[in-house]
Amino acid sequence: MRxxxxxxxxxxxxxxxxxxxxxxQRGYNIETLTVAPTEDATLSRLTLTTxxxxxxxxxxxxxLNKLIEVVKLxxxxxxxxxxxxxxxIKLKASGAQRAEVKxxxxxxxxxxxxxxxxxxxxxxTGTSDKLDAFIAAIGEAQVLExxxxxxxxxxxxxxxxxx
Amino acid sequence: MPxxxxxxxxxxxxxxxxxxxxxxxxxxxxxxxALQDEGVEYxxxxxxxxxxxxxxxxxxxxxxxxxxxxxxxxxxxxxxxHAADGYARATGKPGVVLVTSGPGATNAVTGIATAYMDSxxxxxxxxxxxxxxxxxxxxxxxxxxxxxxxxxxxxxxVQRTEDIPEIMKKAFYIATTGRxxxxxxxxPKDKTAPHLKYPYEYPKSVKMRSYxxxxxxxxxxxxxxxxxxxxxxxxxxxxxxxxxxxxASEELTxxxxxxxxxxxxxxxxxxxxxxxxxxxxxxxxxxxxYEANMAMxxxxxxxxxxxxxxxRATNDTSKFCPNAKVIxxxxxxxxxxxxxxxxxxxxxxxxxxxxxxxxxxxxHSGKPDEKAIASWWEEINGWRxxxxxxxxxxxxxxPQQVVQALYKATKGDAYVTSDVGQHQMFAAQYxxxxxxxxxxxxxxxxxxxxxxxxAMGVQFAFPEAVxxxxxxxxxxxxxxxxxxxxLQYGLPIKIININNQALGMVKQWQDMQYGGRxxxxxxxxxxxFVKLTESYGHVGMRVDKAEDLEAAMEKAFxxxxxxxxxxxxxxxxxxxxxxxxxxxxxxxxxxxKTERT
Ligand SMILES: Cc1ncc(C[n+]2csc(CCOP(=O)(O)OP(=O)(O)O)c2C)c(N)n1
Ligand SMILES: [Mg+2]
Numbered sequence: 001m002r003x004x005x006x007x008x009x010x011x012x013x014x015x016x017x018x019x020x021x022x023x024x025q026r027g028y029n030i031e032t033l034t035v036a037p038t039e040d041a042t043l044s045r046l047t048l049t050t051x052x053x054x055x056x057x058x059x060x061x062x063x064l065n066k067l068i069e070v071v072k073l074x075x076x077x078x079x080x081x082x083x084x085x086x087x088x089i090k091l092k093a094s095g096a097q098r099a100e101v102k103x104x105x106x107x108x109x110x111x112x113x114x115x116x117x118x119x120x121x122x123x124x125t126g127t128s129d130k131l132d133a134f135i136a137a138i139g140e141a142q143v144l145e146x147x148x149x150x151x152x153x154x155x156x157x158x159x160x161x162x163x
Numbered sequence: 164m165p166x167x168x169x170x171x172x173x174x175x176x177x178x179x180x181x182x183x184x185x186x187x188x189x190x191x192x193x194x195x196x197a198l199q200d201e202g203v204e205y206x207x208x209x210x211x212x213x214x215x216x217x218x219x220x221x222x223x224x225x226x227x228x229x230x231x232x233x234x235x236x237x238x239x240x241x242x243x244x245h246a247a248d249g250y251a252r253a254t255g256k257p258g259v260v261l262v263t264s265g266p267g268a269t270n271a272v273t274g275i276a277t278a279y280m281d282s283x284x285x286x287x288x289x290x291x292x293x294x295x296x297x298x299x300x301x302x303x304x305x306x307x308x309x310x311x312x313x314x315x316x317x318x319x320x321v322q323r324t325e326d327i328p329e330i331m332k333k334a335f336y337i338a339t340t341g342r343x344x345x346x347x348x349x350x351p352k353d354k355t356a357p358h359l360k361y362p363y364e365y366p367k368s369v370k371m372r373s374y375x376x377x378x379x380x381x382x383x384x385x386x387x388x389x390x391x392x393x394x395x396x397x398x399x400x401x402x403x404x405x406x407x408x409x410x411a412s413e414e415l416t417x418x419x420x421x422x423x424x425x426x427x428x429x430x431x432x433x434x435x436x437x438x439x440x441x442x443x444x445x446x447x448x449x450x451x452x453y454e455a456n457m458a459m460x461x462x463x464x465x466x467x468x469x470x471x472x473x474x475r476a477t478n479d480t481s482k483f484c485p486n487a488k489v490i491x492x493x494x495x496x497x498x499x500x501x502x503x504x505x506x507x508x509x510x511x512x513x514x515x516x517x518x519x520x521x522x523x524x525x526x527h528s529g530k531p532d533e534k535a536i537a538s539w540w541e542e543i544n545g546w547r548x549x550x551x552x553x554x555x556x557x558x559x560x561x562p563q564q565v566v567q568a569l570y571k572a573t574k575g576d577a578y579v580t581s582d583v584g585q586h587q588m589f590a591a592q593y594x595x596x597x598x599x600x601x602x603x604x605x606x607x608x609x610x611x612x613x614x615x616x617x618a619m620g621v622q623f624a625f626p627e628a629v630x631x632x633x634x635x636x637x638x639x640x641x642x643x644x645x646x647x648x649x650l651q652y653g654l655p656i657k658i659i660n661i662n663n664q665a666l667g668m669v670k671q672w673q674d675m676q677y678g679g680r681x682x683x684x685x686x687x688x689x690x691x692f693v694k695l696t697e698s699y700g701h702v703g704m705r706v707d708k709a710e711d712l713e714a715a716m717e718k719a720f721x722x723x724x725x726x727x728x729x730x731x732x733x734x735x736x737x738x739x740x741x742x743x744x745x746x747x748x749x750x751x752x753x754x755x756k757t758e759r760t
Contacts, residue, residue: 010373014308014320025313055500062497068317068337071373163372 002031003057004049004076004083004153007064008161011037011044015069019046022067028052028060032085032128032150043071043163049128049151074161076153083153086123087131088113090145091138093120101142108134119144185362190324190355191216193363194288197331199230200365203259205250205623206234207243211263212303213290216355235623235652238644240267242616244274245642248283249620252603253578255410257284257338258620264290264352265303269310273610276314278345280607281431282408284338285345286331287311291320294351307349316344324354325361332366341376342495343408377494380511382519388466388490388507389523395464396535397486397542398424401447401476404431404606405469405493405513407599412436414517415468421524422531425543427455429470431606434596439575444543445552448476449743450588453550453752456741458543459484460750467491469513472502473607482748492516550741550754552592559734560709562586562661566593569631569659572716577629578603578621582614582638585667588739590633612641615658619645622654629657629720636662636686636730646699649726657719658728660692663735671738675753696728706731 009015016035023030028050035046052060057075064070076083093101094117105112105122108130114121124134128151135143155161188196194217198206210218224231237243240262247258258278262271268289278285292301308318317337319330330348338346392398406415412435419426419442426436427447436443445452447459459465465487470476477483480502491498491505492513499508509516554563566589569577579594580603581587587604596602603621605613618632639660649656669684693703702725706715712731719727741752744759753759 013322014318017309018312021312059497059501066495066497068371068374 001053002049002051002077004047004081004151005061005064005073006076006153006161007046007048007073008038008071008163009044009046009067010069010071011042012069015044016046018067018069019064022063023050023060026060026063028056032148034150034152040163045161047150047152071163072161074155076155079159080156081153082156083127083151084125085128085131085151086125086149087134088147089122089124089135089143091120091122091142092118092144093142094118097142101138104134104137108137110134185364187360188363189216189220189357189360190321190327190350191220191357193324193327193361194331194350194355195220195224195232196363197328197365198232198259199228201331201335202230203232205247206232206259206261207237207246207250207620208234208261209237209240209243209263209267211267211290213264213292213352214261214267214288214355216352216357217261217288217290217350219357234261235619235648237616237648239642240270241274241612242619242642242645242648244271244285244287245277245610245613245616246620246623247285248274248278248613249580249603249617250624251278251283251285251620252617253600253621254624255408255600257286257335260285260287262287262289263303264292264307265305267303268305268307272310272314273612275311275345275347277605277608277610277613279314279316281404281605282343283345284343286334286338287315287345287347289347289349291349291351293353294322295353297351307347311347314345315347316342318347318349321348321350321354324359327354328363328365329369332369333371336369337374341374377511378515380492380509380516380519384507384509385516385519386523388509389520389527390529391464391488391490391507392422392466392524393527393529393531395424396532397458397462397539398422398464398466398536399458399462400424400426400436400466400468401429401459401470402426402432402435402468403429403470404435406432406435407469409469409494409513410599411469411514411517412599414514414521416440418517418521418524421521423536424466424531425458425540427451427459429473429476429606430591430604432470433591433602434599435469437597438595439597444547446591447749448473449478450592450739450741451476452547452552452592453741453754454543454546456743456749456752457546459487460748461542462487464488465490467493467505468517469493471498474502477503478743478749478751479746484749554737556709557734560707560712560732562589562663562733562737563593564709564712565659565661565731565733566590566633568712568716569633570594571713572720573629573631577601577631578618578625580604580614580618580621580630580632582632582634582641583609583611583668584635584638585663585671585737585739586633586635586638586661588668589661592739611638614638615642615645615656618656619648619652619654622656623652630655631657631659633659633661635667636660636664636689636692637666643695646696646701646726646728650700653724654726655722655724656726658726660728660730662689662692662730662732663737664689664732665735667735667737668739674738675742692728692730696726701726701728703728703730
């Protein structure tokens with residue numbers, strides 16, 4: 001099962017490598033990873049997605065919690081949450097294709113953020129599934145380059161991951 | 164300046180001028196001062212370019228300083244880590260290591276990994292190239308923080324000299340609390356420069372928002388556990404190294420005696436419960452006693468205390484103790500239900516949780532099921548009778564005899580360190596440890612070469628104690644150079660070299676699983692250990708015949724202020740039994756070369 005683990009940790013050199021190292025050391029996979037400082041510059045928020053059954057995820061979170069720099073963490077997929085990923089995608093767009101590509105971008109509520117006579121750069125935000133669906137709809141043949149941010153997430157309602 | 168003068172100055176400064184008089188120290192002086200402030204007696208290390216400022220600060224400590232840190236010069240950095248580790252295991256206090264950058268640091272890596280696997284508190288200070296050279300492949304540059312990431316509890320890289328006191332305080336705090344472990348402090352050379360002085364004030368305490376070790380188990384869970392304990396008909400207490408490290412022997416002993424339940428210890432837990440006590444059923448696991456493994460397999464309740472269901476203890480976990488409910492007490496939540504699912508997990512310090520259990524038992528209306536427990540003991544004693552620990556004597560001396568002679572000569576009261584192999588298992592089986600911290604071996608990593616340097620650490624901690632290192636002719640050669648350190652510091656260790664002229668444990672596996680093809684498991688071209696020892700300035704003895712053994716032991720241990728190396732030739736064909744049959748359950752064992760369960 002796909003899980004989104006969100007970690008609040010000390011914004012210190014080496015902290016990220018310890019999180020990433022733990023996954024390879026213990027034989028777990030990281031599917032996506034995003035990290036940036038929070039409004040409190042001494043803290044970083046790291047969000048990663050991984051696959052595993054309950055047992056595996058329990059082990060991962062226990063080991064993550066043991067890392068000295070990890071302050072708190074939450075498995076967002078355990079509850080109601082909002083998740084978003086941003087994608088920048090460069091598409092072939094010449095001749096008759098141009099209008100077709102534009103229409104698909106509109107349907108997916110994407111934005112064309114750069115244009116040349118042969119190429120569109122499209123920005124698209126949404127769940128990972130939505131981004132996958134867009135690529136499928138456009139057709140791989142049209143795609144020149146894909147950059148995805150990895151998943152960011154936050155719990156719905158009152159719940160917060162903070163100090 | 165003496166502490167009282169400092170304090171007086173601080174007080175006067177504070178009250179008269181409302182400013183604090185804070186001493187200024189270089190980074191190197193801070194390191195040494197912090198060690199003094201932590202009450203560190205010994206620092207095991209080896210100098211080199213990147214740590215020369217620190218070595219100078221060590222040299223410049225006033226001779227009569229009351230908290231002087233004594234540096235012990237080993238002959239190989241691996242031995243520095245093992246010696247600090249041995250010191251820590253014997254005392255419960257953290258061991259401290261100082262090594263230079265690059266090869267000095269990497270030489271210590273095996274020692275750090277050894278301590279990590281057995282949860283031993285170590286502080287390892289490694290020099291690093293100057294900070295503006297980091298990343299340039301400078302001379303003797305190794306990314307030590309990177310190399311050690313998977314084998315330390317935590318690591319620090321000093322970025323600013325001013326941070327050294329706080330980092331040192333945190334390092335000691337992290338290493339010694341919660342589940343203990345090694346902490347690395349990597350210090351670039353420029354951060355210790357003698358002319359750059361900064362205010363030094365050692366923090367009185369630490370608080371870290373991201374690290375708060377658990378200090379108390381969940382009482383509700385403990386109560387449930389007590390209820391289950393009293394319902395059990397075939398209970399076993401399975402006690403590990405956490406009992407020793409967590410100073411919980413007393414509580415464990417009281418609990419077992421109150422209940423009258425059998426206790427088995429893991430390799431790391433030996434001494435955590437007195438081995439000569441009638442409730443002790445010996446070690447469990449791969450080379451555990453028949454009765455301990457049988458009792459585990461047939462039990463209906465396992466009380467696991469500070470043990471981690473290691474693969475050497477459990478055999479195949481899918482076949483592990485099919486009828487047993489599991490209560491698991493451990494300080495480390497990640498250990499609980501890692502290998503075997505716990506029915507009642509209790510995360511907390513074993514000492515505190517066992518203490519609470521004792522109180523709850525006192526107040527409980529229920530009692531253990533006397534009749535069921537009596538017939539359970541009958542069953543266990545039956546197992547012990549048919550297949551309890553035993554070996555055949557013959558023309559040649561047996562390694563088991565050597566351990567038994569050692570036990571006799573030391574009245575069962577020595578500190579015994581060991582290396583890794585058959586000799587280690589014979590020592591674990593036949594030396595009956597009645598006290599915690601007496602049995603000192605590398606259980607988790609299984610590091611050959613651990614025994615002698617670990618014994619040095621123990622002897623430093625307890626100069627008057629009898630310290631024996633049970634080793635093999637393979638293992639001892641991995642850190643034999645430390646005989647020189649032993650001479651320098653006058654350490655009267657007794658080395659019991661169980662010489663089977665083979666990498667015996669490897670050979671045993673080859674006998675059992677590889678059709679007796681002894682690929683590279685012989686020990687040819689052995690040195691004359693007696694002459695070798697003598698050339699290092701110690702006493703060497705060779706023993707070939709069983710009838711000479713006891714007298715030789717007596718003699719060796721009567722030389723109280725000398726290191727004695729006893730080179731004892733034993734039967735090279737002997738195997739360690741019982742031995743778990745791979746991929747089987749706890750009860751599947753070889754009992755001798757031809758008989759299995
Ligand atoms: C550093 C290291 N290398 C290899 C091994 C694998 N190993 C385990 S036991 C053993 C043989 C040890 O021989 P010896 O010290 O003579 O002890 P014996 O088994 O003969 O009693 C070996 C090679 C190890 N545990 N540690
Ligand atoms: Mg040998």
